[in-house]
Amino acid sequence: MSKGLGDCDMRRIDTKRKLIEAELERRRMRQRDADDLKVVEGVIDTPTLKAVYKLLNRGTLRALYGAVSTGKEANVYRGIDAQGKAIAVKIYRVTTAESDFMLEYIVGDPRFGRVRRRSRALITQWAMKEFKNLQRYHAARIRVPVPVDIQRNVLVMEFIGDAESGVPAPLLKDAELPSPVDTYNEIVDMIERGYRVAQLVHADLSEYNILWWDGPVFIDVSQAVLTGHDNATRYLYRDIQNISRFFRKLGVDTEEPEVIVQHIMSSGE
Ligand SMILES: Nc1ncnc2c1ncn2[C@@H]1O[C@H](COP(=O)(O)OP(=O)(O)OP(=O)(O)O)[C@@H](O)[C@H]1O
Ligand SMILES: [Mg+2]
Structure with missing residues (x-):
């Protein structure tokens, strides 16, 4: 510690160092996110991006790459898991057009008592329904992609195909x-x-x-x-x-x- 600096100066320097570190960390995060999410940015909305970040932060995902399929209700992406293997990431699109169709299949299901008609909430339930159905099939030893994790409208499951090369x-x-x-x-x-x-x-x-x-x-x-x-x-x-x-x-x-x-x-x- 250099001589001649009073307590007050030290605190200022310390605060400045912390600010710089925080800014660097933000930039690192941005860079990492930009690298990981190159493909999906612009395609999905902010709450969906946040859900993807959560999956990245809790280690379910290491990275997210290109779309395997862009369907009418969802896009399926190839992700990379903590072991570096391919994993499938299904992102349900938030649209209102499909709500009536979804309600037909969700109303009357005792697992989803109160069906929320607000679109974003419905899509979250819809994704959860797929997750639970995958669990049921898997538990009954019927071959389906093994469900791995879910966050809002983003479902992570076993990649069916060559998990090494990522070919579905x-x-x-x-x-x-x-x-x-x-x-x-x-x-x-x-x-x-x-x-x-x-x-x-x-x-x-x-x-x-x-x-x-x-x-x-x-x-x-x-x-x-x-x-x-x-x-x-x-x-x-x-x-x-x-x-x-x-x-x-x-x-x-x-x-x-x-x-x-x-x-x-x-x-x-
Ligand atoms: N676990 C998986 N592993 C590898 N590929 C997958 C997996 N799940 C889905 N896919 C690919 O993504 C495509 C779309 O998936 P899915 O049928 O679940 O979504 P969808 O929204 O119904 O799409 P579509 O409207 O095109 O039917 C599949 O046809 C398949 O090629
Ligand atoms: Mg399909």
């Missing part, structure tokens, strides 16, 4: 299936176990919401409903119809959807 798995519709009939049977089995064990109906199942990664993986489960939902049987029928249509085109001799629905609904009784 193909959709079922684009996959080269070694045996379509085996895959058909496996998917019908997943639907049945989904109903009986997870007590869920996917409600938007098709070759567009199943990934192929050494077997079928269900994705996009935000609209999945509990089997007690008023429309559960209708959705179950529709899911099976979509799957049957797809596999019939591949030459599989599929069972009548009615027969499968009957079988699923009567099993375990």
Whole structure:
């Protein structure tokens, strides 16, 4: 400590040092954030960015890269987790247009008693619904991306594909299936176990919401409903119809959807 400086000077210097450090830290943060979020800035709003920062700060995410997909209700990005492996980050867009559609699937779900009609709150619940549905499927050992973390409208889950290189798995519709009939049977089995064990109906199942990664993986489960939902049987029928249509085109001799629905609904009784 240099001689000749009084207490007052020391305090001033100390305060100044702290201010400079804080400013440097802010700049470092800005730089880091700018690097990590290059791709998403300008696409997502401030509350969403804050949610991403929280996931970065608590170590769920190390970085966020380009979009794997830009869909109608959400964008899916490739992130990097603490181990340096690829992870999928689904960011739900806050729009009002989809509210009515979402309400149809959320009203009547006992897990979401009070449905908030304000758009941002609804989208948060919608993301939480997907997170909980992923947990249910996963607990029932039905292959879905393993849910990792959620913050508001930002859901982090297992990356389906090559987590080292970050190349995502193909959709079922684009996959080269070694045996379509085996895959058909496996998917019908997943639907049945989904109903009986997870007590869920996917409600938007098709070759567009199943990934192929050494077997079928269900994705996009935000609209999945509990089997007690008023429309559960209708959705179950529709899911099976979509799957049957797809596999019939591949030459599989599929069972009548009615027969499968009957079988699923009567099993375990
Ligand atoms: N966990 C994951 N790992 C790898 N890729 C994924 C994962 N989840 C989603 N994807 C990719 O992102 C796309 C969109 O995901 P998802 O279907 O869940 O969202 P969406 O909003 O319904 O999109 P869309 O409106 O296009 O159907 C998928 O088709 C798939 O290619
Ligand atoms: Mg989808």
